[in-house]
Amino acid sequence: MLSRSKVAVLAVTAGLLTACGGGTEPTEPAASSTPHGYVEGAEETAEAQSKLLLADAESGAVRVLDLLSEEVTELDDVQGVGGISTDGRFGFLTAGDTTTVVDTGSWMVDHGDHVHYYRAEIRKAGELDGNTIAAHSDSAITATPLSNGTTALLDTEALADGETKLDDPVAGIAVPYAQHLVVASEDQVEVRDRKGGSAAEIDESCAEPKGSAVTGRGAVLGCADGALLVHEEDERFAATKIPYPRSVSATERAAEFAQRPGSETLAATAGGRGFWALNTTEREWTFVAERQVVAVNAVGAGGPLLALTSDGVLHAYDPATGEQTASRELLSEGVPDGASPTIQVDTSRAYVNDAAGSKVYEIDYTDELRVARTFDLDIKPSYLVETGR
């Protein structure tokens, strides 16, 4: 409340000063005269404007597929594209030493008791140094952990205006959570305010932090010995370590989390032996033994765990018992070496990319993994993220 009022007063000041200047002062730039959260040209919509951002590792081609209209938008190529991540609106495409940021023009704002869906123009939003390996954002800060062990911090509003405005990078992994930033480095875990000041120290440590997620139950950091769940109640921060049920090797531990956005359940591959599901409500790991798992995700809220194996078969598992409930042959050629298929999940469907077959499959996970739609593409979709959810 305090910060909101403050913004209003400041905004008013800007308007008044302009009025007093009698036209001799230069006009304030648009960024300072538009209210917090307002996006010029954005249109509110009645339902989720789900889109897929797709990139072809061979040709560098980048496409946005609108899942409602099935229209495809071509963006500028990103030569040598080697990775993709999203915060739910922006796509971060890595190539060489840089990351290209794309605004997919679809996003959701969760107000707790209701959500708003928006759509705006699809366009390139900017570039930043380093290789983004994940992205999380709130209305003020977009944090992208980089492959070099630091996290780049971008101004979310500026990004929406097509500007990459960077703050000083943070050592370690940083995740925006509850109007703060949860930062995990080798030495300590800390909660910082948006200006970088320390807001709370966390007693628990997180050795070799890798992997991050935000759930309704708190921010999650992957550590060598388990997951660290940092949660907030009445502006007090606390942390709970959720240890692995047994000792795990460096290749077996979760290093990258997948989830349905907002869901309380996370999934992560565990080397070649199977995968992990982490229920942050029960604060419990489940290990599912499955050979040659190449991609996983979790529907959450009682929905299935999903895994793609290297033979191209998609499997569904009961999240409580880990037992397989359905399977379907999806990628007819299997998954070639070096390919990195993903499973993206929203509230009703899952999406799986088949780069070799130039296809994306839409899966109804409540109906025995039925293929609801198959999208034939003019590129090989090596990388895939869903936005607008």
Place this chain on the structure above:
Amino acid sequence: MRAKLGVLGVALLLTIAGCAGSGSASGEGGVVVTTNILGDLTEAVVGDQVPVTVLMKPNADPHSFAISAQEAAQLEQADLVVHNGLGLEEGVQRNVDAAEESGVPTLAVGDQVDPISYRDNESAGEPDPHFWTDPRRVHTAVELIADQVVSEVDGVDEETTRANARAYLAEVEELDGWMADQFAAIPEQDRKLVTNHHVFGYLAQRYEFEVLGAVLPSGTTLASPSASDLSELAGTIRKAGVAAIFADSSQPDRLAKVLAEQAGLEVRVLSLYSESLTGPEGSASTYLDMMRVNTTTIADGLSRN
């Protein structure tokens, strides 16, 4: 903290008063209204006596629309700010608060029209801000606006304002009577609104409808639905036994087709205007038009023949 901000606001106002000396002494003045529905009512009352500025654009969302710094400044210089309140205008609430703290008279219409509370879902117990779906409450709102305009706004004539209000109130009364007649033609057991709108609680109370909340399958689901995607909505429709549902869907025809094919339900999917007026080219560019269009849509949709 509130007090401190108030002081800041006053300080700013003084600054302006000091520098605006050569221009209009009391700033912009006039009436500033947040939502376009309240804007329409206020314009009917004020007429062309003083400027009425409506902040919310046509076809916008009252919950999320935001204003520029220039508009915020205008709010602070108004003779009167008319807003809905009850948590409706989340995007401009802080601007209204700032204006109020700096001494601008404000009228939160929703607070004074005997608001009802939401019954179910996660907002249960909280006041429902969408009072305008009941013309009787709009009648009260127009009277409140007229009183405030007369007592707070410079440059308006009391007689003219009261006459404007009387003329508009007569139209609202006529609307209310006409709506009651239209709805009376719907058999009592069919007076059910299966809808994903959350704004018709007041209309339901006034004209004895039952509102059955419905969650629509998402747009992507409709492309290739399975029975489970539709089960919740189909169950609600079957239980209500209605011939039409009232839903915001980007693909209403597709939804109707899918319900027929997958669930054997022959229903029409009709859209209603809910929280915003349209521009002049639309069919709900005034409050009275919006209510007439919605009433016809509901009465036709739920009639058996």
